[in-house]
Amino acid sequence: MLRNKIHFDFRKENAIQAVMWFLSRHGYRLDQMKALKLMYLADKAHLAKYGRPIAGGSYYAMRYGxxxxxxxxxxxxxxxxxxxxxDNFLKADECEYEEDCLSESDKEILSEINEKFGSKDPFSLSSYTHELPEYKNIWDENRKEGRKKIDYESIINDEEMKEIIVDDQSAWDF
Known part of the structure; x- marks a missing residue:
């Protein structure tokens, strides 16, 4: 089994624009925890379908998911x-996000995640993410603080997709 071979750098501009995309659909005011969960679910869905996350970076299991x-x-x-x-809410002026920063596949997945989860409250999303195997398998529910690393390998359910990503990333290792 593959372990710790898959890595995606954090794409700051993509992350900012994806958050702005969500903000533009939620009245430019969005609970911080809800934004973090929506972004995680969007990254997970994009990774599963297209072999890369929207924002990337390092994922951790924490108290709320x-x-x-x-x-x-x-x-x-x-x-x-x-x-x-x-006050735990992300807020922005009513400006549009920079649409060119996000790919068509990014916007497709953001739309799907917003459609499916956008109306849920932050704690419902937190509960939902607690049931995801990559979280559930490493987080001790009695733990109140701290964090544990979530490997990309545990986020991806499709073994073939894992192999494709590892092969692609290995091609760039020198």
């Missing part, structure tokens, strides 16, 4: 980005 560490850090220090955190 899976989180992209770099995105979470961005939310905590949003200097130089088009949204800000206020």
């Amino acid at each position: 899976p989180v992209c560490s770099e995105l979470y850090d961005l939310f905590k220090d949003p200097s130089g980005i088009p949204f800000h955190l206020e």
Whole structure:
């Protein structure tokens, strides 16, 4: 079995524009936890279908579910980005996201995730992500703090897709 071979760097601009995409569909105000869960689900779905996440980065199991560490850090220090955190809500001026930064497949998956999960409250999304195997298999429910790394290999359910990604990434190793 493949272990720790799959890695995707955090694509900051993609992450920012994907969050802006969600914000533009939620009145430019979105609960931080909900945004983190929607982005995780979007990355997971894009990875499964297209072999890469939208934002990428390092994923961790935390108390309220899976989180992209770099995105979470961005939310905590949003200097130089088009949204800000206020009382646990991401807020932005009513400006459009930069559509050219997102691929057609990115927008397709963001739409699908928003359609399926966009109306759910943050704690329902948290509960949903607690049932995902990649989270459930490593998180101890009695744990209240901290985090545990979620490997990309555990996020991808399709063995053939794992092989394709590993082969693709191996081609770039020198």
